[in-house]
Amino acid sequence: MRLLPFLLVVLAAAAGVQPAQTVLYFGHLWDGTRLLDDVVVTVDQQKIAAIDAGRREMPAGAVDLRGYTAIPGLIDLHTHITYYWDRKPGTRPLGQPRRRPAVTVFLAQDNARRTLETGVTTIRDLGAWGETDYAMRDLVAMGAMIGPRMFVAGQGISAGRGSTPDPAAMAKSAEDRIKAGSDWVKVYGSRGSFDSVETTQTITYDEMKAIVDAAHALGHKVAIHSYGASGVKDAVRAGADSVEHGIELDDETLADMVRRGTVWVPTIDHNRYYVDAKDDYGWKPDAIPPLQDYIAKNLEATRRAVKAGVKIGMGSDAVYSMFGQNTRELEWMVKAGMTPAQALATATTTAAELLDRKDTLGRLAPGFTADIVAVEGKPLENIGDVITGVRWVMKDGLVVVKR
Numbered sequence: 158m159r160l161l162p163f164l165l166v167v168l169a170a171a172a173g174v175q176p177a178q179t180v181l182y183f184g185h186l187w188d189g190t191r192l193l194d195d196v197v198v199t200v201d202q203q204k205i206a207a208i209d210a211g212r213r214e215m216p217a218g219a220v221d222l223r224g225y226t227a228i229p230g231l232i233d234l235h236t237h238i239t240y241y242w243d244r245k246p247g248t249r250p251l252g253q254p255r256r257r258p259a260v261t262v263f264l265a266q267d268n269a270r271r272t273l274e275t276g277v278t279t280i281r282d283l284g285a286w287g288e289t290d291y292a293m294r295d296l297v298a299m300g301a302m303i304g305p306r307m308f309v310a311g312q313g314i315s316a317g318r319g320s321t322p323d324p325a326a327m328a329k330s331a332e333d334r335i336k337a338g339s340d341w342v343k344v345y346g347s348r349g350s351f352d353s354v355e356t357t358q359t360i361t362y363d364e365m366k367a368i369v370d371a372a373h374a375l376g377h378k379v380a381i382h383s384y385g386a387s388g389v390k391d392a393v394r395a396g397a398d399s400v401e402h403g404i405e406l407d408d409e410t411l412a413d414m415v416r417r418g419t420v421w422v423p424t425i426d427h428n429r430y431y432v433d434a435k436d437d438y439g440w441k442p443d444a445i446p447p448l449q450d451y452i453a454k455n456l457e458a459t460r461r462a463v464k465a466g467v468k469i470g471m472g473s474d475a476v477y478s479m480f481g482q483n484t485r486e487l488e489w490m491v492k493a494g495m496t497p498a499q500a501l502a503t504a505t506t507t508a509a510e511l512l513d514r515k516d517t518l519g520r521l522a523p524g525f526t527a528d529i530v531a532v533e534g535k536p537l538e539n540i541g542d543v544i545t546g547v548r549w550v551m552k553d554g555l556v557v558v559k560r
């Protein structure tokens with residue numbers, strides 16, 4: 158077991174025990190649009206009450222964070238936080254013995270802690286079994302479990318092998334998920350996962366459209382997974398709110414995304430993780446070149462999407478031992494041509510808008526939720542500092558990570 162670099166501070170697990178007001182003093186603060194210097198942040202309960210820049214003196218009683226730059230709590234738009242592996246020698250992440258849902262929820266707190274340590278205070282969890290994601294979401298919201306705020310999809314919708322397309326049945330599946338407790342509907346529109354980069358589309362345009370229409374009628378959004386170009390194209394045409402993964406997107410699809418405001422979550426880094434974790438998973442050597450080839454194509458498509466002006470969201474697609482690496486995707490965003498500020502927007506303002514939380518999450522401003530991350534270094538100049546420099550994290554006004 159690796160030694161944890163951070164101490165998770167369990168100052169107050171239960172809601173309602175935080176001090177009424179906390180005053181924080183930062184050397185710099187990026188509010189989601191601008192970088193400010195010498196900033197006093199007043200936090201009242203779970204919210205930011207005031208932000209006051211240009212204060213050369215630290216107010217008496219303030220928490221001294223002047224060596225750091227504050228950024229908004231980050232949002233990871235694609236996780237599977239209930240995919241838990243205890244890293245026991247001789248075992249692998251896949252093929253572990255089946256656990257009861259309550260046991261999984263308890264153990265997955267470890268993934269939640271590692272996620273907070275990266276500065277991620279909100280996740281969109283896109284696929285779980287046995288309602289374990291609903292349970293975690295509710296426990297975190299109650300203050301009974303320490304973890305990122307969760308928007309969840311429950312079990313993803315997929316087509317059975319060899320089944321005939323059935324849009325009405327797909328629409329019913331979407332309605333059933335929402336009734337059961339899903340915030341989002343997740344659709345597996347193609348093959349491809351783990352060591353497989355197979356791009357075959359498995360859900361038709363008509364089925365995607367039926368799912369999107371059913372979910373939207375109930376006021377819920379849809380995320381469609383597609384490894385290949387045809388599935389991405391159909392997902393966008395069908396009105397998906399976000400599309401996950403994808404390569405070889407044509408100009409027409411990129412233009413359609415821009416026109417509709419579709420958010421594309423390329424998840425480039427998750428295949429980097431699979432390559433790095435090949436021994437843990439026991440992939441065969443011939444699984445590696447296709448993963449690397451997919452990474453290159455995924456990055457190339459993201460470069461073209463950035464140029465075209467597509468809205469891009471940060472999603473790690475973290476599973477098992479990838480928790481704690483949630484923000485490494487940001488480095489790929491910069492490689493794809495973004496500035497560090499644009500890369501941060503993929504995990505703040507753009508992500509908050511996709512979650513319909515643009516007035517409470519993704520920015521540091523009065524009235525916004527007090528999710529604040531203190532970063533050592535110069536995050537607006539070097540995105541790597543966000544990945545390795547998180548020193549302190551506040552969520553909902555409570556300190557949850559402290560170096």
Ligand SMILES: [Zn+2]
Nearest residue numbers: 235237283474
């Ligand atoms: Zn996924």
